[in-house]
Amino acid sequence: AQRVTQPEKLLSxxxxxxxxxxCNYSYSGSPELFWYVQYSxxxxxxxxxxxxxxxxxxxxxxxxxxxxxxxxxxxxxQEEDSAMYYCALSTYGQNFVFGPGTxxxxxx
Amino acid sequence: DAGVIQSPRxxxxxxxxxxxxxxKPISGHNSLFWYRQTxxxxxxxxxxxxxxxxxxxxxMPEDRFSAKMPNASFSTLKIQPSEPRDSAVYFCAxxxxxxxxxxxxxxxxxxxxx
Numbered sequence: 518a519q520r521v522t523q524p525e526k527l528l529s530x531x532x533x534x535x536x537x538x539x540c541n542y543s544y545s546g547s548p549e550l551f552w553y554v555q556y557s558x559x560x561x562x563x564x565x566x567x568x569x570x571x572x573x574x575x576x577x578x579x580x581x582x583x584x585x586x587x588x589x590x591x592x593x594x595q596e597e598d599s600a601m602y603y604c605a606l607s608t609y610g611q612n613f614v615f616g617p618g619t620x621x622x623x624x625x
Numbered sequence: 626d627a628g629v630i631q632s633p634r635x636x637x638x639x640x641x642x643x644x645x646x647x648x649k650p651i652s653g654h655n656s657l658f659w660y661r662q663t664x665x666x667x668x669x670x671x672x673x674x675x676x677x678x679x680x681x682x683x684x685m686p687e688d689r690f691s692a693k694m695p696n697a698s699f700s701t702l703k704i705q706p707s708e709p710r711d712s713a714v715y716f717c718a719x720x721x722x723x724x725x726x727x728x729x730x731x732x733x734x735x736x737x738x739x
Contacts, residue, residue: 549725551727551728553728559732560716560730560731560732560733561668561716561718561728561730562730563727563728566727568725603667603668605728607725607728608725609724609725612658612670612673612680612681613658613670613673613718613720613728614670615660615667615668615670616667617667617668618667618668
């Protein structure tokens with residue numbers, strides 16, 4: 518079965534510090550991995566996906582098949598990055614599975 | 626395109642009443658998903674459709690919940706009777722096919738059952 522885990526419910530960093538949001542997945546095949554972001558009271562929107570290397574706002578993520586991880590990184594956090602971040606997995610013909618989410622708080 | 630459209634944006638109702646949430650996917654999209662978001666449980670998949678056919682409804686909490694997709698441009702999620710524990714934000718999302726495309730989300734319906 519497909520599963521996505523995000524070990525941190527809440528992550529606080531200071532402005533300008535590097536940030537890494539962890540994501541691990543379990544699936545025996547070759548999934549597509551995504552990161553979605555949800556700003557306060559807004560809809561979820563795509564932040565980046567592995568297959569197309571789409572990225573916005575300076576975030577990157579590398580798929581590590583050996584560790585089955587897809588951690589999200591940004592070298593210098595900004596206050597406007599404060600939001601809820603969801604890692605997600607999709608496989609061909611199957612549903613779209615989200616992790617529990619990590620709330621990122623960037624402190625001034 | 627206006628994106629995925631959900632209505633209403635907010636719904637306040639009393640326990641025992643019927644609630645109907647509506648979703649219009651992006652034109653041409655073949656897959657539609659319903660999610661429920663709460664602080665305690667995060668984002669839960671309730672049901673998804675491919676080409677108007679329900680594929681997986683194992684996330685539907687109980688018989689009080691039902692979802693339909695009578696055509697490619699409209700879906701409903703109904704709760705009857707509603708209970709206070711159903712209070713949550715309900716999101717609808719769609720994507721072009723059944724492959725590896727990204728999901729496009731609606732703005733959600735904030736449901737409060739008193």
